[in-house]
Amino acid sequence: MRSVTLYMSMSLDGFVGGDRDHPGMAVPEGPELKQWKLDQITKAGAHLMGRVTYQEMSSYWPHSDDPYAAPMNDIPKVVFSTTLSDAEAPWPDTYVARGDLATEIAAIKEQGDADAIVWGGSRLAGALAAADLIDEYRLLIQPLALGTGQPLFGQLTQSRYLNLVEATPFPSGIVLHTYQPRRS
Numbered sequence: 001m002r003s004v005t006l007y008m009s010m011s012l013d014g015f016v017g018g019d020r021d022h023p024g025m026a027v028p029e030g031p032e033l034k035q036w037k038l039d040q041i042t043k044a045g046a047h048l049m050g051r052v053t054y055q056e057m058s059s060y061w062p063h064s065d066d067p068y069a070a071p072m073n074d075i076p077k078v079v080f081s082t083t084l085s086d087a088e089a090p091w092p093d094t095y096v097a098r099g100d101l102a103t104e105i106a107a108i109k110e111q112g113d114a115d116a117i118v119w120g121g122s123r124l125a126g127a128l129a130a131a132d133l134i135d136e137y138r139l140l141i142q143p144l145a146l147g148t149g150q151p152l153f154g155q156l157t158q159s160r161y162l163n164l165v166e167a168t169p170f171p172s173g174i175v176l177h178t179y180q181p182r183r184s
Helices: 030-042 049-056 069-074 101-108 122-130
Strands: 004-010 015-017 046-050 076-080 096-099 116-120 137-139 162-169 175-181
Touching: 004 015, 004 101, 004 122, 015 122, 046 049, 046 122, 049 076, 049 116, 076 101, 101 122, 116 122
Parallel strands: 004 116, 004 137, 046 076, 046 116, 076 096
Antiparallel strands: 137 175, 162 175
16 A cells, blocks of 8 residues: 655745745755655655646646656656646646545555655645645755745644654755654
8 A cells, every 4th residue: 555745845934835935946956855856756656736736747847858757757646626627738647636635545545555745735735634644744844934824734623743754954955854643
């Protein structure tokens, strides 16, 4: 059974998006982090994303020659959306999930062993976190404070405890924090 792993860049103060800077693009990642990401992406069994992220990625990756392009294009994609009728862009192997979030995630987890990587955006990632559907969080903490923005955990109805599995600093100043939910 596959795990659902969230990859998300966030500011030091916990925001994953904002109108000041975008945490995923605030600091150049550097070659070490880029290679780490590439190693992770190529092991994925599926890419999960919300509609907005899908529309951004599907307009870019099919035409890119970046090293990320091959795994982004070749690995199956699942778009969570209630407004898309079909995958709008010509991005191969894309499925639009319209059902109940927990039901859709349970079905995805049964489809293989390689992790399903969640790319977000903030609404999908927040909904998955609130429903306790994420098996592992890989948070790329940027050396940036936004002061305001979209929090990753803004949809939680109660506190959520996580276990730190690993912390890995990169020369760029970005620190990867890997967490797993504490299950009772």
